[in-house]
Amino acid sequence: MQHRGYYDQFGGAFIPEILVPTFDELEQAYLEAKADPAFWQEYKALMSSYSGRPTPLTQAENLSDHFGGAQIYVKREDLNHTGAHKANNVMGQGLLTKRMGKTRVIAETGAGQHGVATATMAAKFGFDCTIYMGEVDVERQRPNVFWMERMGAEVIPVSDGSRILKDAINEAFRDWVSNMDDTHYVLGTACGPYPFPEMVSWFQSIIGTEAREQVLRETGKLPRRAYACVGGGSNAMGLFSGFFDDPEVELVGVEAGGRGKGIGEHASRLAYDDASVGVAQGYKTYFLQDDDGQMQETHSVSAGLDYVGVSPILSSLRESGRVRFEAATDQEVIDAMSLTVQREGLIPALESSHAFAQAFKEVGDLDPDDVIIINQSGRADKDIFTVADALKDPKWEEFIIAKAKGYQNA
Amino acid sequence: MQHRGYYDQFGGAFIPEILVPTFDELEQAYLEAKADPAFWQEYKALMSSYSGRPTPLTQAENLSDHFGGAQIYVKREDLNHTGAHKANNVMGQGLLTKRMGKTRVIAETGAGQHGVATATMAAKFGFDCTIYMGEVDVERQRPNVFWMERMGAEVIPVSDGSRILKDAINEAFRDWVSNMDDTHYVLGTACGPYPFPEMVSWFQSIIGTEAREQVLRETGKLPRRAYACVGGGSNAMGLFSGFFDDPEVELVGVEAGGRGKGIGEHASRLAYDDASVGVAQGYKTYFLQDDDGQMQETHSVSAGLDYVGVSPILSSLRESGRVRFEAATDQEVIDAMSLTVQREGLIPALESSHAFAQAFKEVGDLDPDDVIIINQSGRADKDIFTVADALKDPKWEEFIIAKAKGYQNA
Amino acid sequence: MLESYIRSRREQKELLLMTHIVLGYPNFDDSLRMVEAMVEAGVDLMELQIPFSEPMADGPVILKANSDALAAGARVEKSLRIAEKITASFDIPFLFMTYYNILFRNGVDAFVARMADIGIRGAIIPDLPPEEGGDYLAAMARHELAPIHIFTPNSTDERMRLLSEKSSGFIYTVARKGVTGKDTAFSDDLGDYLERCRNATGLPLALGFGVKSNEDFEFIRGKADIAVVGSETIRVVDRDGVAGVKPFILRLMGGG
Amino acid sequence: MLESYIRSRREQKELLLMTHIVLGYPNFDDSLRMVEAMVEAGVDLMELQIPFSEPMADGPVILKANSDALAAGARVEKSLRIAEKITASFDIPFLFMTYYNILFRNGVDAFVARMADIGIRGAIIPDLPPEEGGDYLAAMARHELAPIHIFTPNSTDERMRLLSEKSSGFIYTVARKGVTGKDTAFSDDLGDYLERCRNATGLPLALGFGVKSNEDFEFIRGKADIAVVGSETIRVVDRDGVAGVKPFILRLMGGG
Ligand SMILES: Cc1ncc(COP(=O)(O)O)c(C=O)c1O
């Protein structure tokens, strides 16, 4: 590789020797694509014709009135095909995969969104596709598994470790070290070994580029603050990158506060002080680990934020102070989601609802002349099992019980 | 009313006397809005910023290659906020409701898409909202009910008649005749008394206007054929209206062939010869009725097409020959959907899959230089219970049974 | 003619009573027995509803009666035959109440001719405004049958005059918005409303929707010519059987 | 130094055997007894794997051993203590195999110093390519420990030379792509590959991944200096207990 991908002390590429040529090839393809304006044109055209980009920036007048502070604008990544920003990354990597002449893609998935997006891309590009998904997530996100399988992807439940996202990543790497010749590993977030954090952020930068243009056009000013939830960090990097050169825009990354502070209770690597710097899954960043360096259990109501590590680029942006990190608890998130659904008819994914929750805590203190942007990274339709459980909806439970009876009697 | 809304012998406004002033008011608001270019600008701006319009026209290269005939293009109404073309109609009627100074909306819903769209619009506009839904449909579309309730809408299961869409329409009218002063009835399709068929078609014409521009821009030619599924007929009217002045474009409406011909087996009013002209639900059209004029049971795998009547405008277009009507059976529809998911990563709703199924039967006979457009009126995410049942997915059944156990033990 | 029957009857009684049944509900034999009980109790005229699968203007009670009758096999031809028997056996005027599709599917002219033939005196078709009813009105006129239209609290004076012009026999005035069978709070407003109705038409006024007790009946006395009782009779039959009908009507008129 | 140990040992034996255990799996006592059995059976050197929660380069068998050991409470300090006991008790060289975070969290310098202190002779860190391993390589050199790197079938000649430069003791060559513990079809290609390895380094070659029978062992004889057996021992322990280890090793070397 020409570069090692360090952002201050974070990043790098801690990869098994057998993948060295694969990463060389990937870096080269990435750098060439980045240097080739035609590639970005092709990417933008694909995202426009297939995924419906640009996604709108929607003014949330009712919520703004409700809080009486700044004007709230919502960047609508939920309107992407497959329902989340994950499509941006996946389609970009699809084009690279084609460029590299590979015929098979693999991916890890937590919430299932990235898996669905990858399976979709594979169907569109005609690639074979295998998706690794922690057993726990297979259970909580069954509808996504269903659709991945319909797309022709093989979904492999991972029963090792804590059986969630990080374990799926390990398992995807294990596949890759055996099949790198024809296979590209479509990592789903701005984590992992270089060039993934940078490359994924690059594809996601389409969010921020659009958002900056839109907010200027629609309000004539830059936002005071921009909020995004942070799992691995890709949607946050995507939105934030549009405003890196605008120091007056405060960038706020919102992590999963789960049940509150304390290892095992949340998935906040940067907002709480339970994490420390380490090296795992091929890169160096803040991890939720113990003194020995063993990764610890995490918790979040949203599968997509339930991860031990975080983008090394965000870790460096935390150190530099360019991005402020906060955490929203499960309960705050569910409340923020309910309010947003009721007041605006928008259905933010539980992941995205973290960004809403934090914005809601702060927006009242701003001036009505101010503008803020919240990134709605995805829609919650597919979270219905989780949301219904979180809200303990009795009619939903009755419905499921009746459905189950039907199957058992058949 | 200034007009009675006849299209040849079809249409009219067969309304209870008590609604006469309400229809007068509605017609006036509609005609004024239509005459006011600022209204359409406001409508387009709303659809752009809130619902992500224009929706793309996506080239389906893999399906085109598969059939080896014309180039297939898909109009992506599934990318609308709330996942279907229903948003177009609902947002337009929302603007009209505001114009009329009303504060409450009611709607019928079959597939639940229109209910979700209306509840969403009500949340956005701050209206009270009641949705009538046949009990049978409440069962098959529970996820939609869940989201409507989250939006703050009251969902009332209708247990009269055959407990599906037509009964929900009757019930919505019953509400309206008691509450017309503050309430607008947001009819969901191009049916019902004048001005609904025309007004709904007008709002949906945004589909066809965009599609015509897009296909010319992207292919330099008009399509040989345009396909749309026909429930009440709104998405079909929306797409077709873009091409009414282009006699070389053949327009194909695809109805629910269900299990095949014979009353009770399907919901084809225009493709099969089981229907006859009648007057019900306030308008005159082809209905699936017996000799006495009693409406008969219908069947379709897709709740959204499972309806006894059809747009009077489409009935007149059938008589004039401008639109050809065909039917696709449940099995053809499921096969078409599976193929589309696998080959293109698109997830057409079961309703929309009717249009795909018919196009697939014919596209191979066309020339590779030809272009066809299929209207993907919605996405199937919310049909997951129906699709999983249709495909008899054992893993889905296991999942539901396990989920039910969890609820029962709690 | 229906109007003159009403006027002459009114000379003997200050307030006439019109009742309503759904033909074939709960079955055709009971329909016949209900008519008998009503006539015996002194009802002045009756609506016979031919069941329709989409009774959009009816509330839950009549809606259910419609669909139960259909589920029990009520066919239009059967309704016509029983109506013929009814008009032959009882000496008060009978009207049809039904929805337009029942006429339309049978052919409007043929249907109206048949009505005349079997001794029906008029019809209420709640989903057929006069604008849509050209053929129907012509046929009714030809056969000297009374097309009855409905005034509502939000009809304009102009609209009332139009409706009156297209009607004969009497005008059906509804006391409030909504479908059949819900409670109405009879209040002073009602007086103003009926005043408007009177000014708009020379025809007798029947007042309907929600009448169910002797108090309601007394309240209407002096305000309208005919009180209409619909859903409540069906509730009585459901609760007490056909035997309950006559005592209910007598109680209603203050005679029980 | 490790290399000279290997060279002198090779003068007596054409093919040396390196085995592998996961410390703390199934528990620390058994780890000790497995080492004893292996040394008694004539194993020439051993990898002691310190468990890590994310063993990305390991296949299912070793992965499970890692997580079972951790679940049973294996701490790094405990692994270091048992390793110290092992090196004190047995007279062959022992290497650590673990992932970089274990070193990083403890402090690379401190960890390497401790390795030297407790008599460990070298280390294999599969997620630490030399480009990322500056501190580690410097510390290893300071303490005269052997950093061992891996050649793979798709390493270029240039890469092999670089890896060789950064290594001492021996080179671990993997016979095929993939993680530990899967079958390898040993074929003629392997000859060409090992030829390339020999040309790129002057260090002895250990050949690993998938060795599990005497035939595999015999096949390697003459091609490499050391055969590596990893996952298969864990399978044997899982099946036959610690008592199965010695017979298995003896059988493997053709002595059983
Ligand atoms: C909707 C949505 N938002 C956010 C995330 C978190 O990922 P990231 O931090 O990479 O944006 C996920 C992950 O699955 C997601 O599905």
Ligand SMILES: Cc1ncc(COP(=O)(O)O)c(C=O)c1O
């Ligand atoms: C996705 C979708 N397509 C089509 C329809 C049918 O309606 P229409 O014929 O009015 O387009 C429905 C109705 O619910 C729908 O949800």
